Amino acid sequence: MTREKRRKIIRTQRTRTGLGLVAAISFIAGLTDAIGLRLSGDFVSFMTGNTTRAAIALADGDWSHGFVLLAAIFVFVLGNALGIVIAHLVPRRMFGVLASVAMLLAFAAILEAEQFRLLRFYLVVASMGMVNATVEHIEGLPIGLTYVTGALSRLGRGIGRFIMGERNLDWTIQAVPWFGMVSGAMCGALLGLAIPDHALVVAAALTMIVALSSLFIRRTLHWRFNQRTLSSSRRR
Structure with missing residues (x-):
């Protein structure tokens, strides 16, 4: 087998692995967003919506709700930053990030008392920010895990280019996070109705199941899903 053929096989396997992970993680993101929306009345991963709702709340004079949503946006950004830090500090990046997300969600789940409602909301928001550090791109194509507006935009532009004669079909992978999120959101909505206290x-x-499963993925199939920092590039 030639080196080029071997590289092509690895790229194909890496793409399939990445898409499987994106589908699973987007499912969890949709599930959690629907559960969080039922529990708090606000989005835990859709920060575009929270930005608009915060602006409306502030314009209507609802300062308390407006600042809660602005703080959620700040927490989401911090969660993304923390996810990147964890991803570049632990040997198994994906497991480290997903295990941390699972622990945050578990901690949020036990905060059932009304006085901890806001803290629970922010913990879930932070976890949804962190999860974006698991898969940032697949073979150079950007991927969003907790938000699908960008994915749908890239999908639409890809369709437009296809109509205009371009036959590169890489854009089709953008449908994966949307299908993952919408199916997860439907399950989360049902769980929020059936077992709201344990959803x-x-x-x-x-x-945690996805985190543990990632330990069985060969390093050659997952280590390039994240953008590398300058410090990590120097270590290689």
């Missing part, structure tokens, strides 16, 4: 436990358990 986050299910989300935490599913996240």
Whole structure:
């Protein structure tokens, strides 16, 4: 087998592995977002929506709700930053990030008292920010895990280019996070109705299952899903 053929096989396997992970993690993100929306009345991963709702709340004079949503956006950004830090500090990046997300969700699940409602909301928001550090791109194509507006935009532009004669079909992978999120959101909505007090436990358990499963993925199939920092590039 030639080196080029071997590289092509590895790229194909890496793409399939990445898409499987994106589908699973987007499912968890959709599940958690639907559960979080039922529990708090606000989005835990859709920060575009929270930005608009915060602006409306502030314009209407609802300062308390407006600042809660602005703080959620700040927490989401911090969660993303923390996810990147964890991803570049631990040997198994994906396991480290997903295990941390699972623990945050589990901790949020036990905060059932009304006085901890806001803290629980922010913990779930932080976890949804962190999860974005698991898969940042697949073979150079950007992927969003907890938000699908960008994916749908890239999908639409890809369709437009296809109509205009371009036959590169890489854009089709953008449908994966949307299908993952919408199916997860439907399950989360049902869980929020059936077992509202334990729905986050299910989300935490599913996240840990995916985290443990990632330990069985060969390094050659997952280590390039993250952008490398300058310091990590120097170590290689």
